Amino acid sequence: MAENVKATPLHDRVIVKPEPATEKTAGGIIIPDTAKEKPQRGLVVAVGPGKKDEPVTVKKGDQVLYGKYSGTEFQYDGQQLLIMRESDILAII
Template structure:
């Protein structure tokens, strides 16, 4: 699990993309230029949560170490501690992978 010195605020999370498959099921090797960015990642940092209308803190459903699926255009790409990461809201996450 990657460590970062960045702490997201509110309902934001920091996600590290998982590596895409290097070849197809039929064994064809995919060159880097043809690969799509993976839509699966690992949570490496989470914010404390969002506040509801009454001001009560609502914690996030995801935690550090969870493997998640997110939308193709979700989040903002940043480089932190030499790593390419995504910062996104919890609502951009579609679900946790088994």
């Protein structure tokens, strides 16, 4: 599970597990993989210590909203995760 990530991001970086993209529309039409939008919501699974004089405000377990093209995708234990700066996070929801 991504909740057990043992990696610790540096400085103000945050590791986020993106929410899966929607498979169907409200009307029941199945969306093909090529037409799916990138998710913009996710769960924070690891947080760095922050910069000097700037503590990190998000914490592990927070549900967040981030920019469509924010972060860098990487694989960890078979899970697709994102690593991004805290400033790329738009809101805690």
